Structure formats: C-alpha cells, structure tokens
Amino acid sequence: MTDLRLEEVSVGSLENVGLDVGAGEVVCLSGPSGSGKSRLLRAVADLEPHQGRVFLGDTEQASVPAHHWRKQVMLVPADSQWWFDEVGAHFPEACRQQVPEALGFAPEVMHWTISRLSSGERQRLALWRALALEPSALLLDEPTANLDHDLSLAVEEWLLAEIRTRQMPVLWVAHDRAQIQRVADRHLHIVGNTLEPIHGSD
Numbered sequence: 001m002t003d004l005r006l007e008e009v010s011v012g013s014l015e016n017v018g019l020d021v022g023a024g025e026v027v028c029l030s031g032p033s034g035s036g037k038s039r040l041l042r043a044v045a046d047l048e049p050h051q052g053r054v055f056l057g058d059t060e061q062a063s064v065p066a067h068h069w070r071k072q073v074m075l076v077p078a079d080s081q082w083w084f085d086e087v088g089a090h091f092p093e094a095c096r097q098q099v100p101e102a103l104g105f106a107p108e109v110m111h112w113t114i115s116r117l118s119s120g121e122r123q124r125l126a127l128w129r130a131l132a133l134e135p136s137a138l139l140l141d142e143p144t145a146n147l148d149h150d151l152s153l154a155v156e157e158w159l160l161a162e163i164r165t166r167q168m169p170v171l172w173v174a175h176d177r178a179q180i181q182r183v184a185d186r187h188l189h190i191v192g193n194t195l196e197p198i199h200g201s202d
C-alpha cells in the first residue's frame with residue numbers, strides 16, 4: 001500500500017504545494033483554465049522541471065530514472081500519444097483479449113488502426129493502456145472529457161473499482177462538479193498560486 005506525496009512542489013504559478021494522496025484515494029483537482037492543473041500532473045510524472053520533492057511511498061522521484069518513475073506514476077494526459085499503426089501493438093500480449101466491458105469495445109478493437117479512432121475511443125483506450133501497464137499511482141487529466149454522459153458514468157465506475165482494488169493513489173483533474181462529487185474522496189481547487197480544499201457541496 002503506497003501513498004503519493006508532494007512536498008513544497010512549485011511549478012509554473014503554483015507554489016509550495018504539499019499533498020498526501022493515500023493508497024486507493026482519489027483527490028480531484030479543479031481550477032480555472034490555465035491555472036496549472038496539467039503542469040502539476042506533469043511535474044508529478046517527472047515530465048516537467050519543478051521545485052520540491054515527490055515521493056511514491058519511500059521512493060523519491062529524484063532518486064530513480066524518469067522512465068522508471070513514469071511506469072509507476074502513470075500520467076494519462078488529455079491528448080494521448082500512439083506510435084504504432086494498430087491498437088493492439090500498444091498493449092501487453094496478455095491484455096489484448098481482455099478489453100474491459102465498461103469501455104464499450106468488442107475484442108476486434110485490438111486490430112483497429114489508430115487513425116480511425118475517435119477522440120472518445122482514444123481516451124478510453126488510453127485509460128485501459130495505462131492500467132494494463134499496472135502502475136502504482138495514476139494521474140488522470142480530464143479522463144472522460146470526450147465521452148458522452150452514459151459512457152462517462154460507466155468509465156468512472158470502472159476506474160473507481162480498479163483504483164480501489166489496486167489501491168492506487170490518484171490525482172484526477174476534473175471540471176464537472178457532479179463528477180467530482182461522484183468520484184472524489186477529496187477535492188482541491190486552484191486559487192491563485194495555491195490549492196484550497198473544497199468541502200461537501202460547496
């Protein structure tokens with residue numbers, strides 16, 4: 001059981017962010033457009049230079065090569081990147097026959113070309129690809145932004161079940177207040193250069 005801890009992290013206009021996300025806990029992060037939500041996730045994923053320290057359990061980000069860190073602390077960005085022609089080539093062999101039902105795909109999806117994917121299909125497959133790599137922590141940047149309401153609910157439910165089962169600490173950037181109320185154990189909102197806790201239905 002591993003927590004994700006930020007100590008005095010500064011990136012862009014955000015200063016001295018301190019945060020401890022427990023195993024299996026979902027902390028939602030909201031804030032105005034351009035306030036620094038994505039940059040904070042990128043800093044935690046060691047994709048952007050920043051000040052301060054980030055820990056996964058006892059392991060400090062600065063003590064491991066960035067590519068090892070990123071396999072453990074997995075960022076699912078709003079715009080996912082794909083580098084092979086076919087979907088299946090991006091997945092470990094063992095996962096190709098087990099596409100989760102909640103994502104709404106038939107197994108044939110593994111033979112689809114990347115170029116035909118809609119933005120919502122890309123987003124759902126990027127989530128499955130991230131989980132298929134069995135990370136220890138997840139950083140989700142508006143993971144359902146391109147999905148319709150029903151699919152959004154199904155994906156949320158699937159994600160929450162996976163998060164609880166695997167006991168991953170999760171930072172989840174979201175705009176939709178209703179979604180935040182459904183998924184968040186805690187909600188932090190960016191105000192100026194800091195994160196402020198939002199309680200209940202504020």
Ligand SMILES: Nc1ncnc2c1ncn2[C@@H]1O[C@H](COP(=O)(O)OP(=O)(O)OP(=O)(O)O)[C@@H](O)[C@H]1O
Nearest residue numbers: 012013031032033034035036037038039040048173
């Ligand atoms: N590498 C960079 N160097 C300098 N400024 C950057 C860099 N990347 C992003 N920015 C700026 O930092 C600010 C925060 O960007 P960020 O992408 O984190 O916003 P956000 O809160 O995720 O916004 P949105 O909700 O619109 O996605 C923006 O003004 C952006 O232009």
